[in-house]
Amino acid sequence: MARFLLRRLLSALPTLLVIATLAFALLHLTPGGPFDSDRTLVAQIQRAIEARYHLDEPVWRQYLRYLNDLAHGDLGPSFTYRDTSVNQIIAQGLPIDLAIGGCAIGFALLVGGAIGLGAASRPGSLRDRLPMTLAMIGISVPSFVIAPLLILIFAMRLHWLPSGDWVGGSWRHLLLPSLALALPYTAFIARIVRASALDVMGNAHIRTARAKGLGDTAVLLRHALRPTLMPLVSYLGPALASVLTGSIVIEQVFGLPGVGRFFIGGALNRDYTLVMGLTLLYGALIIVGNFVVDLCYAWLDPRVRLNR
């Protein structure tokens, strides 16, 4: 187990290096630099600024310098936010993203799972068809449509929850964004769980369990639950990644100071270090997500061995 962990950790490093290199190359291939703007600066000042951020050096030297900083865990200074490092931006923004992402996935798993199981317990009934129709709609409607609708209903009509105006921030500010982010995943998970549960209940080993005279509860919990969850685990890897990108949009709508809005701002302003840092962050989170999925697989299924 320890060897497996170590090996996975080491194999993540080349992936991150590739991500860093690609991000670096793409940014430097994009025309324009961080300090070109409509206001033409005095040439001297521009040179001074570029020298401060080592932008006057040859590209390969900038690249090596960047990698060296990375190896020391330093993502460099932001170009647009003066006197702020990328590390600081992440430290401030990431907790908000993790909070709404985590809440969204948790909500989607619990609620989607329950709806899916309920639907599968009576296929063809109202308990099945109503939620499944809603789920189909939920999957088709993107977050940026759901979010304003939620704001309209819960914030502007009912005045139950704040819609934005993040000041200091309380958990109540995170509820609507989490919900908006969660709904499509909830819908998708409900459908996956329903299909999987129906499939599993037709499995031969469920019949064996019944043939032993076990009650419904024992059959469901001991024999049906685990295989039902397996497709969910495979879905969770990609889902974690798309929750991250989804939260970029949600942050914009609700005006949350997560890292997503810095990502967009950084890209528009050619803030090289900021964009590279956040790209690496997303890459690392996706790697961690997939790693967790693999661990879940091995934990759930005795046929999966952790020695690849």
Place this chain on the structure above:
Amino acid sequence: MSPEPRHQALLSVRGLGVFRPGPGGEVAALRDIDLDLQPQECLGIVGESGCGKTQLLHALMGLQSGNVRLAGSVRFRGEELLGASAQRLALVRGRRLALVFQDALSALNPYLRIATQMTEGARAQLGLSRRAAWQRAATLLESLQIDAPARRLRQYPHELSGGMRQRVLIAMALMCEPDVLLLDEPTTALDVTVQAQVLAVLRELRARSGVAMIFVTHDLGVLAAIADRVAVMYAGRIVEQAAAAHLYATPRHPYTAGLLHSMPRLDTPLDTRLSTIPGQPPRSGATSTGCAFAPRCPLAHERCTQLPVLRCADNQFPANGTVACHYDGPAQGLREIWP
């Protein structure tokens, strides 16, 4: 019409039918099944693949899958099981009737240890402690010639060989010491040596505990080693039923005669090709229009367009068995109809 159940019968089946909705109306997987199983008896059921043997065993335990309509009656010690409540069925399953499934790999839960799967039934049904159930499982595995049972119990199904899984399934069915053991091709997946071992164990089990059995197979040779009585199935119906010795000596149905004819025998010269019955069994399930075997039967004649009902095979000796065939010539002639 149907014979009265003999009152001492352990398991008594009358007019059992299994119907599934099909594109052009209901399709019958089984029709008009009548069976009696006496205490301590071993009843063999034989028939080609797809004739409904597995469906029959599942229906006896109320384990039919999907959207199925059942007809008729299945009584265990006089108690009706067809349409019984889930609670009643749960008390019967595993403890009174236990089933050894055909496909051992898919019948076992891949996510649970052998020990969990073997002991959960006995713990729920008999209230055995974890320890006592584990001990019983180990003893049963050992009696089925599985070495290192303690280690096997800690393993998962995929870590066992096919033969071992099949024996685990048999041991699992024996955990609650059932009154009736239903065996669905328990030896088909095994190689010849293990097959002989398993048959020996089952025979020994009968001698020791007197458990009654229904032994399903498509191999008449295997039944010769264990069955007291044999029922022959064709296209969802029983076409002949007789004491084993009687059936092997004088088959009364052309299909039975064909099955016996295609059996390899010790005195068959090695270079002769084994004959099989030409043609295919019908795919449409059990019908009520004429004899289902007619397209393959050398003796088919005009009366065979009417459904042959089960009748006494031999009017002078009614106990010798029943047969569903319009042919009423001398039984000796049946052997010669197959080339």
